[in-house]
Amino acid sequence: MKMSETKFNLTEDKNWKRTLKVEISPTRVQPRIDKFLTEYQSEAALPGFRKGKAPKDIIRQKFLGAATQDAIAELVDEAYREFLEKGKDVNPITQPTIHEMNYDPAAGLSFTASFEVRPEIELKKYKGLALSRRVRPVKDEEVEQVMEHLREQAGEWSAVSREAKEGDLLILDLDVLADSQNKIKEKHIPNYEVVLTPTLLPEFKSSLTGAAASDVKEITITYPANYGEKNLADSTVTFKATVKEIKEKILPPKDDSLAQRLKDWNVQTYLELVLAVRKQLEKSAGEEATEALRQQLRNRLVEENPFEFPASFISASRDRLKEDVKKERKEMADSEFEQKVWPPFERMMKWDFLVHALADKEKIEVTEPDASAWMTRFAANYGMKPEEASEFIKKSGRIKNVRESILEEKVIDFLLANAVIQNEDGK
Template identity: 25%
Template structure:
C-alpha cells in the first residue's frame, strides 16, 4: 500500500492511497462469502452457489460495494498511521479506481488536528488565593449546616412565603383544554425554587392552607413543547399544606448531632480546618484555570469547527449524565427550563472552543517538555479506580480497553502532569497586582496610537522646517 498526504489549506489536506490488487481480490472473496449466503440461484441452496456461476449471473461488479465497505476502513486506518496525521472529522472519500485485478485507488479530504504555535508558558503570573477563613465564611457554613438539618414543620395559621414548601393540587389548561403534564395531586413545591413556569410560584405566595386560586401564567416563547410556547395557561390550584423549615439551635447538642465532637467549640475548630482545606483546593483549581486560560491565549492555533462541535456533544453528554445522577434527565431539564437542545448547545459553544484550545496547547507543551504518562502512573490510576469500584485493576483495564477509553486515561494523566509542571513554573502574585497589570496592558494600544500620531506630527514639523531652510538658502 502507498499513501501520501498533502496539506491544501490550514487544517485541511488530501490523503491519496493506492492498495495492491491482491488485497482487492481478498476483499472481493470476503464480499462473496457474505453475499452468497443470501443469493437466490435456481438449482442451488443459499450459500452453495459457485463463485463462477454467481459472477456470470450477477456480475463481479455486484460485489464491489461490499468489498469497498470491507477494505476501505482497514486501509484508511493504515494510511492515517503511515502518514502520521490525526483526523478530527469524518473524511470525504472519493473512489478513483476499484475493480477486479486492479489496484484500489482513492482520495480522502481530511480535516486534521491543527498545529499549535506556543507563546509564553513558563513564568506566567497567576493570582494568589488566600486560605484564611473569615467570620462571614464560618457563619455561612454553619447556616448551611443548619439548613441541611432543618425540620419541615407544618404551618396552619400563616400564609405561604418564599422558602416554604407547599403541598398543592394543580390542574392546568390552555383555552379551557387540559394539556399533558399539567395536572398533579399533592405535589410538594418549594416556593422560590423557580422550578415551575415563571410567575407560578409568585402567585402561590400569600395563600393559606385550604385556599383555592386560579394561577394565570404564560409559557416562554422558547418552551420545548411548541404547542404550548407563548400560550397563556390557567392552573386551578388548591393548597393542602404549608411546611416551613425550623432551624436547629447552634449549641453543643447541634455539634453532637452533626459531628463526632461533644462541644460546639470543638466542632467549629474542626470546621475551620475543613474550610481551609477546601479553600486550598479551590484556590489551586482557580490558579490552574487562570494559568491554562492565559497560556491558551498566548498561543496561536486555528481550531476546526468539527473539533468544537465534537466537544459540545461531549459537554451535552456529560451534562445529561450529571442530571441522571440527580434523578433527572436532559428532556426533563429542557422541559423545566423552557429551552431547546439548540439553546443549550449555543450556551456551551464558547466553553467548548476554550476547552479544545487549551487541550491542544497543553498537548503541545507536553511534547515540547517531553512530559509522558509512565506505565507506573497508569497502573496507579487503574488501582485507584479499582478500589473505588470494588473491582480488580485488570477488570478496569479490560473495561476501558473494550470501550476504547484506555487512551483517554493516558491523556488525562498527561494533561494533569503538564498542568502541575506549569504550576511549578508559574508565579503567584496578588490579584490586585494582576488587575493593575491587565489595566496597563489594555491601555497600551491607545498609547501606541498616540505615539504614532506624535511621530507623524514630528515628521511633518521636520519636513516643514527643512522646506523653510531650503527656501531661505534659495533666497
C-alpha cells in the first residue's frame, strides 16, 4: 500500500489513548476487490459452468458483497500495520478497536482505530538503588547428599536369589489380560523392567514386593484420567507379570574407584571428587544469589517509580491472564487468583514498562553486535551453526522476543553498575 494513497491522522487523547483516522483511496480499494473476485471465480462451481469457468459478470453479481468485505478486512489490517511501521514513536499496548468504518466506491475506504500506547513514565529514582546480596553457605550435608546420589548413579545391578524388596530391579514378562479401553497395542511385553521405588504405582509395588523368580502375579490397575501415558489414562488394565529375574544395586565404596568411574567429573581421587562437588554447589549458590539480587532489583525499581496503568488495559490483561490460568487450574478460586497470581504479574508488567522508559532515557539500545553475540551463544548451546540459529529464530517469529531479552539484560547491567550493593554474610 502506497503512503500517497493512504492518509493517516493521529489524535492524542487522555489516559494513553490514541485515535487514528485512516482514509484509503479508491484506486487502492477496487484492485483489491477485483483480486478477491478473481479468487472466487477460480473456486466457484456454479450450475451450468465448470469449476472456475463462470463469467466474470455472474461472479461479480453473486460475490461482490463478499469480495468487498474481504478486501476491506485485508486493507484495514494492512493500513494499521503500515502506520505502526512508519510511526516509530507509537507503541500500542492494546489491540485496536475499529469503528466508524465507511466505504464508498467513489470516495474510498475510511475507518477509525482506537488504541492505548506505552506511556511516557517519569523515572524518579533508578541510580543508587540500595540492594543486598547474600550467598548461602554450602553445608556438609548437601555435599554428602550429592556424593550418595553419585554412588547411586555409579552403582551396578547384580542378580540375587531371594524375594524382591524395596529398591530392587525386577525383570518381567508382561502380558495384557484385559484392557477396558482397548488402547494398549502391545499385548506381550518381554523383559519389562520395574524398580520397586516409593513412586511406583501402588498396585505394582504391593504385588511384586516379596515376589521370587518364576512367580506369576495378576495385577489390575485403574489409571486416573490425568495419567501421563495417554494410552493408559482413564482405563482399567489387568496384567499377568512373570518374574524372570531380581537384581539389587551394588553401590561402589567411598574411595578413589568411585571417582574413576565418574568420567564426566575428570578427577582421579575421592577427595578430588568431594572438592569438585563442593565447588559445583558453591557455584550454584552464587548463581542463586545473583538471581535473587536481580529479582530484588526488579522489585526495587518498581517500588521507587510508581505509576498506574489505565483501567481498560488492566481489565483486559487481568481477563486474559485469568483465562489462561484457569485452562490449567479450573478449580482456582477468584480470590486466590487476585491474591497470588495477579499481583506478581502486574509487577512484572510494570517492570517491563520501566525497562523501556529507562532504555529511552539512557539511550540504551540493542545493537547488531549485541544480537550477533546472542545468536552465537544460542547456536553454541544447541549445537547449531549461527546461520542455522538465525534462520530458526526468524521462522519461529521470536526476533522481537530476542531483542526484548537483550534490552532487558542491558538495562539490568546498567542498574547494577549504578546500584549500591551490600554483600551480606550468608551464615
